[in-house]
Amino acid sequence: MKLLIDDAHIDLIKKICDYYPVDGVTTNPSILAKSGRQPFEVLKEIRSFIGKDAELHVQVVAKDAEGMVEDAHRIVKELGANTYVKVPSVPEGFKAMKILVKGNINITATAIYTPMQAFLAAKCGASYAAPYVNRIDNMGFNGIQVTKQIHDIFKNNNLKTEVLAASFKNSQQVLELCEYGIGASTIAPDIIEGLVKNQAITSAVDDFIKDFEALTGEGKTMSNYDLY
Numbered sequence: 001m002k003l004l005i006d007d008a009h010i011d012l013i014k015k016i017c018d019y020y021p022v023d024g025v026t027t028n029p030s031i032l033a034k035s036g037r038q039p040f041e042v043l044k045e046i047r048s049f050i051g052k053d054a055e056l057h058v059q060v061v062a063k064d065a066e067g068m069v070e071d072a073h074r075i076v077k078e079l080g081a082n083t084y085v086k087v088p089s090v091p092e093g094f095k096a097m098k099i100l101v102k103g104n105i106n107i108t109a110t111a112i113y114t115p116m117q118a119f120l121a122a123k124c125g126a127s128y129a130a131p132y133v134n135r136i137d138n139m140g141f142n143g144i145q146v147t148k149q150i151h152d153i154f155k156n157n158n159l160k161t162e163v164l165a166a167s168f169k170n171s172q173q174v175l176e177l178c179e180y181g182i183g184a185s186t187i188a189p190d191i192i193e194g195l196v197k198n199q200a201i202t203s204a205v206d207d208f209i210k211d212f213e214a215l216t217g218e219g220k221t222m223s224n225y226d227l228y
């Protein structure tokens, strides 16, 4: 399962990339709005930081297929290869996806709440389909089950599209999908940090250091203690 950051704050992206194995960054118009900066200014800064080989996912905003196609071309022109254009999985979006796939533009089908949306997006040739796990939960359905169902539909129909699960609120949701072998998850920075936040882990590591310092002296590590 690939791991992506669902955020557009460059400082947070830098911090998470410093510590964790990250495959890319996803954004949407609401995430860009939260950054409080001009969209292409912040997106170019993210692209420059993550490098040309990492995935960057950016959403179209136009309402009709023609406008979505124009948005997509601008997004790829400004941000380069390995940019995935997020297109809402609605009728105008499916129409845009079919046109864009013919032009070799990478598509992430987004705003997915039902397996049928994902199936149609995959048939249109999208590279990824992004179900919103926690938002589905909040509607009274089971976001994890829906996401697994989408993964199975792709495999059972020999569709190359991978799931890019989004909208996580806790580690357990991420773990369950990781165990199932879905293609990718995009996760907000605070949830990524929460993946390994655990008092037992912190305490075990602290105890190792304390025991070593009791033997060699305070502040001593393998690199700086005196051999004799």
Ligand SMILES: O=C[C@H](O)COP(=O)(O)O
Pocket: 006, 027, 028, 110, 132, 134, 135, 166, 167, 168, 186
């Ligand atoms: O692009 C979609 C977002 O990842 C949804 O996440 P959210 O439910 O936390 O806003």
